[in-house]
Every structure is written in structure tokens, then in C-alpha cells.
Amino acid sequence: MKGRMLIAGTLVGILFIVLGVNAPASGALRIDTGADLQADTETVRHIEDAFNRAEKAIGEKDLEALMTVYSEHYSYQDLTKADMRKIWKGFFEQYARVATLHSFSRIVVKPGKSPTALITCTGALWATSDQNDQRVNLSSWAGDIHHLIYENGTWKILGQGRNAPNRSDFGQAPPPLF
Numbered sequence: 001m002k003g004r005m006l007i008a009g010t011l012v013g014i015l016f017i018v019l020g021v022n023a024p025a026s027g028a029l030r031i032d033t034g035a036d037l038q039a040d041t042e043t044v045r046h047i048e049d050a051f052n053r054a055e056k057a058i059g060e061k062d063l064e065a066l067m068t069v070y071s072e073h074y075s076y077q078d079l080t081k082a083d084m085r086k087i088w089k090g091f092f093e094q095y096a097r098v099a100t101l102h103s104f105s106r107i108v109v110k111p112g113k114s115p116t117a118l119i120t121c122t123g124a125l126w127a128t129s130d131q132n133d134q135r136v137n138l139s140s141w142a143g144d145i146h147h148l149i150y151e152n153g154t155w156k157i158l159g160q161g162r163n164a165p166n167r168s169d170f171g172q173a174p175p176p177l178f
Contacts, residue, residue, distance in 0.1 A: 028099075028100075028101050028102070029048060029051050029052065029055070029102045029104075030102070030103050030104070031044070031048075031103075031104045031107075032103055032104060032105045035104055035105050035106060035107065036105070036106040036107070036108075037106075037107050038106075038107065038108040038109060039107050039108070039109035039117065043109055043115075043117075044107060046154070046155055047107065047109075047117055047119065047148060047155050049154075049155070050069055050148065050154065050155040050156065050157070051102055053065070053068070053069055054066055054069040054100075054157075055099070055100055057069070058088075058098050058099065058100065059097075059098075059099065061092040061098075063085065063088055063089055063092060066088055067081065067084075067085055067088075068156075069156060069157055070084055070156060070157050071149050071151055071156040071157060071158045072151075073149070073158060074156075074157060074158060074159060075158070075159045076159045076160045091127060091138065094127075094130065095127035095128055095129060095130060095136070096127075096128040096129070096130050096133070097127060097128040098125070098126070098127045098128075098138075099125075099126050099127075100123060100124065100125050100126070101123045101124045101126070102121050102122075102123040103121065103122045103123060104119055104120065104121050105120045105121070105122070105143075106118075106119065106120035107119050107120075114149055114150060114151065115149070115150040116147065116148065116149050116150070116158070117146075117147075117148040117149075117150075117155065118145050118146075118147060118148075118161075119145065119146040119148065120143055120144070120145055121141065121143075121144055121145070121146050122141065122142045122143060122144075123140070123141055124137060124139065124140040124141075125137070125138040125139040125140070126138065144160055144161065145160065145161040146160060147159045147160065147161060
């Protein structure tokens with residue numbers, strides 16, 4: 001499994017180099033040139049703010065702040081917001097630095113009483129090992145969908161969805177964590 005993760009992480013890293021994004025010490029968010037944006041500029045900025053708040057919380061290992069970015073109704077397969085709290089707590093305890101990369105190729109906002117957004121994203125979750133100071137790819141995804149909901153005056157992560165089958169030639173890829 002570690003070999004598969006290494007291959008998947010390497011492929012995502014190559015993709016980001018081709019796209020012009022380097023694996024940073026802290027997180028990076030970019031909207032692809034020519035991205036399909038079906039939302040007004042202010043809404044896109046507020047969605048970016050949600051991801052930037054998450055990245056700031058990750059960089060500071062602030063679990064409480066990070067959890068505010070997740071909807072109370074968060075669900076991905078059988079994972080809940082409480083499960084995500086446990087996962088992130090473990091990452092913060094095990095790794096010195098944790099950072100994400102997000103490259104959005106499409107943002108579709110659906111208005112309504114509780115507006116929602118579907119964001120097509122390619123990205124990765126990286127960390128630095130406490131034991132050997134090496135960078136580790138914890139998760140990577142290509143063309144997956146982040147589901148967001150506008151809740152209590154801010155955009156929150158509601159879940160994920162796959163834009164492609166979960167299986168690749170390299171095996172099962174872990175889910176994006178937000």
C-alpha cells in the first residue's frame with residue numbers, strides 16, 4: 001500500500017509541477033486558468049476563504065478551528081464530522097507539518113435556501129514525518145468533487161464525491177479529507 005501511495009503522490013506532484021504549483025511548506029490553493037466558474041466573483045472568494053481558513057487551521061494544528069470548516073451534516077461514505085476530527089487529530093499528533101494543495105477546475109454554485117457548491121479539484125495532502133523529517137503524501141485526488149454548503153453565514157464542507165472510479169491502475173486511492 002505504501003508503494004501505491006508513493007506512486008500516486010508522485011503522480012500528483014508531477015501534475016502540480018506541470019500546472020505550475022510546487023509542493024509548499026504551507027498550503028496552496030489555485031483556480032485553474034480557464035476554470036469553469038458558475039458563480040459570481042464574491043461567492044468564489046468566499047469559497048476560497050473557507051479553504052484558506054482550513055489551511056490556516058491545519059498549519060497551526062488548530063483542530064477546533066479546522067472543525068468549523070466542516071458542516072455538522074458532513075458525510076463521505078461512512079465518515080462523519082466526528083470521524084474527521086479523529087483523523088485530523090491523529091495527523092496533528094503524528095506529523096510536524098501538514099499542508100494541502102488544491103487546484104480547482106470547476107466551481108458550480110446552486111442557489112437556494114441553503115446554497116451548495118460543487119468544486120472539481122485535484123489536490124494532495126502532505127506532511128512532514130516527526131521521525132525522519134521526510135515529506136509524506138497522506139492523500140491525493142484528481143478530479144474529485146468537494147461538496148460545500150452555505151451554512152450559518154459561511155461555506156462549509158459537506159462531503160466529497162468521485163468524478164472518476166475509486167480504483168486506478170495503482171489501486172485504491174484514499175479519499176480527499178475536505
